[in-house]
Amino acid sequence: MYFAISCTQFKAGRSEEGEAYILEGTNIIKQNPNKLYENLFTFLEAVYVNNINEEQLGEVFQYLEQKQLFAYAEACFIVCADEYGKQGRFKEATAAYQKVLETQLKIQRGDCLYEF
Structure with missing residues (x-):
């Protein structure tokens, strides 16, 4: 839950709130x-x-791909591509979108795990 909220806060431009939710989430992970x-x-x-x-x-991407968690990797590649684009780093954005397509192909072939 803290992951989704944090991500939403960052996308909305509320960095301080996003960082606070990262901290909350990582504190929970330390306990569990x-x-x-x-x-x-x-x-x-x-x-x-x-x-x-x-x-x-x-x-992070090595972990997600090693565990075949391609649905998570796809979502993360999309976020990366968007952020690269916002920074004007279009070569990196294009590479990230290419990874999105590759990941989607793996999902369509059934190479992924939906439950961890």
């Missing part, structure tokens, strides 16, 4: 470890707090 949500919060931090930190993103 969950590798998926740990990576999803790292993703939000990499994109919105650390201005698209490529190293963090690489680790």
Whole structure:
């Protein structure tokens, strides 16, 4: 729940609120470890707090693809592409949209897991 709220806050331009929800979510993860949500919060931090930190993103996408969580990867690639576009980084945005298409193909072929 904190992931979705945080993401929504960032997309609406409310960075302080988004960061507060990341903090709340990561505090919950410390009490109740969950590798998926740990990576999803790292993703939000990499994109919105650390201005698209490529190293963090690489680790998150590696985890999602290794676990065949392509539906999550697709959503994250879309967010990345949008943020690259907002920054005028159109080459990176195009590459991210290409990853969206590749991920959608994997989903259509049934290569993914919908439940973790």
